[in-house]
């Protein structure tokens with residue numbers, strides 16, 4: 001991720017995230033048909049984008065339909081490693097090809113691939129290629145493409161309902177720019193000016209979200225939607241990592257945002273989809289280990305204690 005910092009920074013020191021490259025969908029009659037057992041998600045517990053897909057897989061009850069492989073949290077010179085080359089509790093081997101790094105999957109899908117070797121990756125076992133590596137699209141695929149294999153109550157769950165789409169899209173847009181990606185823009189900035197241009201809007205958006213969530217359990221309407229999933233994965237990492245290594249320290253979630261903190265704690269403590277897909281050891285190890293230029297001795301801070309407050 002340090003290579004990412006250097007490669008993706010403009011001359012003004014600001015971090016520019018590159019677009020994902022594999023953008024297919026799973027649909028009947030398409031190149032990728034919905035099938036039980038055909039697809040596998042390669043993810044990292046450390047990565048907020050990948051964790052969106054794990055939460056959605058769990059919410060929809062897709063555990064028996066889509067497999068998962070978890071990389072080791074220490075992203076080094078060759079990118080994300082599998083447990084075979086860098087063992088870590090709960091990390092796995094690549095069950096399909098025994099790859100040593102995620103990088104090999106990208107080259108298997110496209111020998112001329114020239115982009116980033118990011119997770120999540122939605123992989124097709126049948127044609128040995130990547131269906132999609134953009135989390136915002138993968139969660140939409142999981143939301144509806146496999147409904148025919150699910151029991152009625154799970155098939156009926158819709159986290160991007162027609163009637164709320166406009167509101168969800170609107171909130172997603174500014175939350176992505178200033179919060180989900182805002183923490184990275186603050187953390188990867190290489191000039192004071194670029195850092196401040198990210199960190200100030202980030203906290204302005206947290207203030208705005210605090211108002212939206214005061215007295216409410218969900219961001220949009222009165223039901224859980226993908227907008228909650230997308231915000232949750234950033235907020236759960238906020239005090240444990242972004243506050244420290246990414247210098248997002250104007251305020252903290254637990255100390256200064258009671259409504260955001262309550263919303264996050266309720267999701268975490270009352271929905272297994274949120275807590276079973278969250279691993280603070282992977283999160284902290286990854287952010288503090290993978291960026292030696294930001295943390296040369298790779299010391300992982302002990303706090304905050306606890307990583308998330310009880311309800």
Ligand SMILES: N[C@@H](CCC(=O)N[C@@H](CS)C(=O)NCC(=O)O)C(=O)O
Pocket residue numbers: 001004019020046047048049050079116117118119120133134135136
């Ligand atoms: N737009 C992608 C971003 C995914 C992403 O940036 N993942 C990071 C980890 S948090 C990654 O794998 N980075 C590897 C690299 O840049 O080499 C998505 O939302 O799926």
